[in-house]
Amino acid sequence: MKIKTQRLNAIVNLIENHKVGSQEDLLILLEKGGFKTTQATLSRDLKALKVAKQPDQDGGYVYVLPDSNDQDEPVVTHEEFPLSGILSIEFSGNLAIMKTRPGFANGVASVIDSHGPFEILGTIAGDDTILIISRESVSREEVIDSLSLFVPGIGDKIVL
């Protein structure tokens, strides 16, 4: 097997099993495994493997392997479908009350949650009412805009 292929495999394994925070770190780990190379090569290897450098929760960075399902195809993040059952949306301060047909609230709120728009802090659903709490200093327009992305026509439901 080619050295390079072995090394790429080793890199994948190391990244899977260790928390690698820099190419220098990886270089050291590889040396322990008998691979001698340079940071320049690692930069190219990581690029070839599409390994991303991501901030982690400890205030540092980790290299992460690409999702196996992020092919060349544009990833459909969220399926867009008509959200039926929404009757109205009305604002009060940084809160919005969305009225739905009876029983629809939980389903609709669940969809909103799954999209997790930055503008929306959270939702609470009853049976036919959803309370939407927006982030501070986010305007109503921004909330509507963020909902519009997956609730086409939401603009027509606004109560003024």
Added chain:
Amino acid sequence: MKIKTQRLNAIVNLIENHKVGSQEDLLILLEKGGFKTTQATLSRDLKALKVAKQPDQDGGYVYVLPDSNDQDEPVVTHEEFPLSGILSIEFSGNLAIMKTRPGFANGVASVIDSHGPFEILGTIAGDDTILIISRESVSREEVIDSLSLFVPGIGDKIVL
């Protein structure tokens, strides 16, 4: 008037809709949107948003938003944390939104209610979200402190 929140929001939108290959690129896009800042701040913003830099198929790099479902929750035992299931708490005005694991909200809210801290006027629980309404002119710190009495480690869940 939280510039930073607006900027973070803008960054998320830009990254969603554009192919951003460097912080300099992002800087330029932000300027077109009316945000003036420096690359240093962007580095910190991207870190806060956990935006990763990933090689793309065109031989370049793109910034990508973190998977919404890669919130790795520290696994804790029931003995250590009687109120496990709490994922985060975030404030907006005199409201706090506490996120829990699905189905935990009612149980957690019930515990909070039973302790009945003076600072907390009341709670409303959905399935995985609790709205906590605090008494007027009670600070966020006071709310956290009152919760700390029976939710050890709640301080670590605060989203800033």
Added chain:
DNA sequence: CCATTTTTTGCATAATTTTGCACTTTTCCC
């Protein structure tokens, strides 16, 4: 084999990103 082409790599350096520090702004809390 040998010459030729392609791939891989190291070196040096460029480009980019991160961070310590000091200063400014905002928030907190009485």
Added chain:
DNA sequence: GGGAAAAGTGCAAAATTATGCAAAAAATGG
């Protein structure tokens, strides 16, 4: 209101990552 604390930011420097180029290694094709 106003002092204290916390958060946010720019600057400059440090740290890290990416890449042009030339050389070494490997593959290709007589």
